[in-house]
Amino acid sequence: MTLSIESLNLVKEAVKHKAQDLYLLPSKSYYRICYKYNNEFKFLRKMPKNDAQLIINQLKYVAKLDIAEHRRPQNGSFNLDDYPDTGFRIATLSDYESQESMVVRIIYSENTQRYFFPEQLNQLKNLATKRGLIVFSGPVGSGKTTTMYEIAKSLIPEKMVMTIEDPVEIKNSDFFQVQVNEQVQMSYEDLLKAALRHRPDVLIVGEIRDSKTAQVAIEAALSGHLVLATIHAKSTYGIIERFKQLGVETSQLQNTLNCICYQRLLPNIKYQLACLIDILVPQKKYDYQKSQYQNYYLWQNHLQNIYDLGYIDEKTFITYQEG
Secondary structure, three states: OOOOHHHHHHHHHHHHOOOOOEEEEEEEOEEEEEEEEEOOOEEEEEEEEOOOOOHHHHHHHHHHOOOOOOOOEEEEEEEOEEEEEEEEEEEEEEEEOEEEEEEEEEEEEEOOEOOOHHHHHHHHHHOOOEEEEEEEEOOOOOHHHHHHHHHHHHHOOOOOOOEEEEEOOOOOOOEEEEEEEEEEEEEEHHHHHHHHHOOOOOOEEEEEEHHHHHHHHHHHOOEEEEEEEEEOOOOOHHHHHHHOOOOOOOOHHHHEEEEEEEEEEEOOOOOEEEEEEEEOOOOHHHHHHHOOOOOOHHHHHHHHHHOOOOOOOOHHHHOOOOO
């Protein structure tokens, strides 16, 4: 997809900074151009309103959004020939004065993710050799999709891998990838049910959002599939609590969960983001009840280890104590 020089240069500038997000934010007489890097929000420069609005309209156009619609929020995605291994997701939202803002989320190739402890990824790959459910939680932009893809790639070509996402973030020709589209009755639940008839060995579910999707994911794991999924939870044990809120019984979790993981991308001392994972393999009934009393399994221990090893500074150590 081709962009104007101004739009392309702005995107290139964000990619050069290895930004996670690019922001075009309106104010009274200009737009603020900002980006998020290493989970820190940074101001880049001011931009005249007309210039910013032209860029917003062009990015909406390449993402197949309605450029005439400025009041309703819109979401979309696009790719650029200049960055074939990078994806771009955009979201628009107008303020109380009907001034449109835009956030561009930049999704880099899955090959770029670093791990503080590579053995954690290897542990997950080993757990993925048997059927069941592996569930990830963490904030938006914490590398969950990349980790799931890394695990699934280790099973190719012996296994058929199918992904269900909203939208597809990382294109991979070795996977069969489908995308949620509520307008034509293709919800996560609908696609999961269809996926089971497609007979994949491995299912990647972008997000378990509701009780119906949770139940179908449990059924898929019970019927012999490996299911990798994400769910909104603030901690490792919070995953179990979230499943219970969605109506999943403890007995169902005991019969399906291979492991639960909470992960974050933390800046190391070289100002590069690396992934730290808290992995719990539930083995006793106590593990399924512990969420009432404890948030994490070994998160603080891992954080202490990478601090003692000099991988992170004191500020990062303190900031991420609670995940």
